[in-house]
Amino acid sequence: MKKNHYTNTRRKFALIAFLFTFIQSLSLAQTTKDIDYIVLISGDTLRGKVTHVDEKRFSPRYLKKIRYTDTNQKSRKINRKDILAFRVDGLIYESFWLSQSSNKFTLDNPIYTINQKSGKQHFLRLVKGGNLSHYLLEWWEQGESTPMSMDLLKKEQDQFLIRATQGVFGLKRKTLSRYFSECVELSSGIEQRYFNTIQEIIEQYNTRCFQ
DSSP: OHHHHHHHHHHHHHHHHHHHHHHHHHHHHHHHHHSOEEEETTSOEEESEEEEEEOSSSSOEEEEEEEEEOTTSOEEEEEGGGEEEEEETTEEEEEEEEEOSSSSOOSSOSEEEEOTTTOEEEEEEEEEOSSEEEEEEEEOOTTOSSOEEEEEEEETTOSEEEEOBOGGGOBOHHHHHHHTTTSHHHHHHHHTTSOOSHHHHHHHIIIIIOO
């Protein structure tokens, strides 16, 4: 009887120890998943607190250098040109060097070419990645406390992005129809207003157009 009691007690302790270890591992995995990070062009990934906007000013502005604080509370500033991507508060930003056909970078031009030599660096916020990725080009207007943004789409194989919307006027239908001309069903659906959101376009492209 005593032997069985001793055996059952050991099993209980072993089960408790296992559950404790399992819960700790889940907690650690969740913490690692949610923590901010910076991916450098060297391929190294730095995990810790990331700050890329100066919010202490009346009108927030992007910092010239991104601030990084490691888990030991040691801080440093990193040049944007040395960064491929970063995540802050659960949002992922990817580096693109963008240029346009005209010398002046304008919001009206629907095509933004990826050009490392002649382009200007922008960190685009990733909304949805995949065969057709959705990004936001964000900027701050004087006196505004929240950023303005512009929707951009990029096919996986393309070396350019296109502007997908025109503010309150919705989708840039002619631009999008031409962009997806190889997929007749999607292209005509955009023109005939069967598709009215970027989410609908992405879903249609991934399920019906992309092979």
